[in-house]
Amino acid sequence: MGPPDEETSTMTITGTPADNFPDEERPRFCGSGIAKSTDFVTEYSIPTECTNPLAIVTDYEGNVWFAQTNTGKLSKFDPNTETFTEYENPTWPKNGRSMMWGIDYAPDGTIWFTDETFDSVWKFNTIDEKYYRLGYPSMDDSLPQRLHIDGSQIIINDFTGNKLTFFDIGQSSGDVEYTSFPSPVDNSVTADFALDDDGNVWYTNWLFQQGGVLVKLDYDGYQNAKQETGLEFFAGDMFTEIYQLPVALLTPNGATISDDGKIWLADTTSSSFFSFDPTTEEFTQYVTADPLLSTYGNQTGVVKTPISRPYWIDSDEQGRIIFNEQNANNISVFDPKSNSLVEYHVPSKNPYWGDCDPGTGLMLADCGLAQIFDFTVYGEKIWFTQWVENNIGVVDTSVPLPVEIQLGSETMSLSSGEMDHLPVLVYSKTSDSIGASVILSPSHDFLKTKLTHDSTETFQLDSGETETIHVDIMATDDAIPGTYKILVGVQTSDVAVSKYVTVTLE
Structure with a gap:
């Protein structure tokens, strides 16, 4: 998702990150930067123009940290003072851009995030405010995507490199050891993952719009066998179990596990999300509401069957399942105990990501998408980024519903x-x-x-x-x-x- 060929483009130098785009593409990628609100959603405009915020996480004190794909920086937002602090990354290449899909906060006060363009994993020390770059083990085509810290380990899925990688960051030496597990389906992608209480890692492995499998990797079992034998070996059938995905589940990007042990998957080529019960080995399909007309405009009538595209998915301490609906501009909360779904609509929209031109050359005001590509849960609040509107926002799920x-x-x-x-x-x-x-x-x-x-x-x-x-x-x-x-x-x-x-x- 970068700017097009700039040979015939006009470039007005502003001294801001907007200079990474030609003039005609800036409305599409930089947005308005105007924060809006509803009774449930509050948005905050990032002071620096056109940062393209993506991966987001909270620390133990409730501060919000997010990566800027158009600057290489980390930013902190303090909800108490409602102020932003942006931390310059001195080693980031000039005009560099990278999709940063994964981020997590470690107990030692460091923040780790992935970097797609430069095949890197970055560490930011919140105490000395310094960045450290770790090269990601890549072959021909790698894309380090989601990132999760589990004890002294960092787990990352390589989306196009088709593997899971476990980094040991607890080593006293300067070297970081890692183990990579190739995924079972060849020439496919390895998507998001989640850990259960038994130390198993669950993730999906699929071919674009052709389906795939849900994989259970017994990582603890592998580690125990490695220590007992002193041998390195491929996990293979000994430590993996494979479950065929339903025919209707084509693009399972997000994955999480609820407190009852069920695995939940978000399908980005439909309006559905799915649960998988490891005991019965059965999948259950759930569907969202249709997107509001304002999210896609449909001024030309080209959209016949709008879909919401659930993207990432997570669970909270209450056992609720939370996911972002990319094409509906929603943050949604499903409660398995009450079988209820609440879909919170995010007010900011970028008309250049919808069919929002009525033919006059002037875009409709309330039309399009903010491209809500990531979120994080902190108590009753869900913080999220708006990639093409240069805002962050928060959903307060404690606010009483109108019906x-x-x-x-x-x-x-x-x-x-x-x-x-x-x-x-x-x-x-x-x-x-x-x-x-x-x-x-x-x-x-x-x-x-x-x-x-x-x-x-x-x-x-x-x-x-x-x-x-x-x-x-x-x-x-x-x-x-x-x-x-x-x-x-x-x-x-x-x-x-x-x-x-x-x-x-x-």
Whole structure:
């Protein structure tokens, strides 16, 4: 994601990072830098223009740290004083740009982050404010991506180099030892990973839009065998287990593990995220609400089926599953205990990342995407970056929601060709009158939904009122037996509140 050929481009020198782009590309990559807010989301504009913030993490005191892909710097944001501090990286190449997808904070006060362009892992010491560069073990085509610190180890997935690498940063000598594990599927990519309580590393290994596998690597078992034998050997079948991904799961970028041991995967070529139960070895598909029209504009009518594109995924101390919806400009929170999904809409948008030109040459004001490429969780708050709007932002999940959803039944059993009725109660929880639209999103095409009893797709909900939405749910004649999810809820301008109905097809 860099600037195009600049042979015919105009370059106005400003002395800012915007100089890495020709004039005509600056609105697309630098954005407006104007921070906006809703009742749930607060944004903060980065003082330096066009930094392209990406990977983000919080330290133990709640300070927010993020990497700037257009400057090579780390920045700190203090939520108490609402001030930024940007730390100059003296070894960064002039006009250098790099996507920095991974970052983590270590107990010794150092911050580590990945660097795609220069195949590097960087360490920043927050005490002496110095940078240290560590070369990433690369072959022909490497892309160090996500990064996680586990004790004295750093784990990094090499997205295009198709391996996982474990660095030992606890060595007293200056040398850093590492072990790389090639992924089982040849000529594929190795995506995000997560660690379970038994020391296993779970990650996905797939071919673009062709599917792939979920891999369980028994790293502790490998290490124990290595110590006992004194031999280096490939993990192979002895320490890995492979599970075929569902046909519908094509681009599983993000991965995390919830407190009940389930693995959760975000699919970036759809509107879905999936859970995997290691005990039953079964996958369950969940679907988000459709993106708001303002995120894609559709001024030319080219978008027929908008998708939200869940990208990265994480879990918090409450057991909630959190993910960013790249194409919906949302930060979303799924609670497996209540089967509820809350999708927080981020107000800033860059119209050059949507179909936002009505033909006049002037872009629509509230249209496009901020390219929310990373987030981090600290207590009730979710901090995130806006790659093309030069902002960071925070979602406060403790703010009360404007509505509450109650389903007539959370489960339903159908046979092929059958239909059942579902009443949905929407309670107002605010003193204001709000406009809302109905969300009905089945996970599969053979499940159909229809509003009945004069229920309408949009409605006005006044303070203290309750709206009843009547929904018919049908299974087509070719429906496949199994257990599926349908998302039912309401969308307001700032947030979508929904619950999942579990439908069993017999």
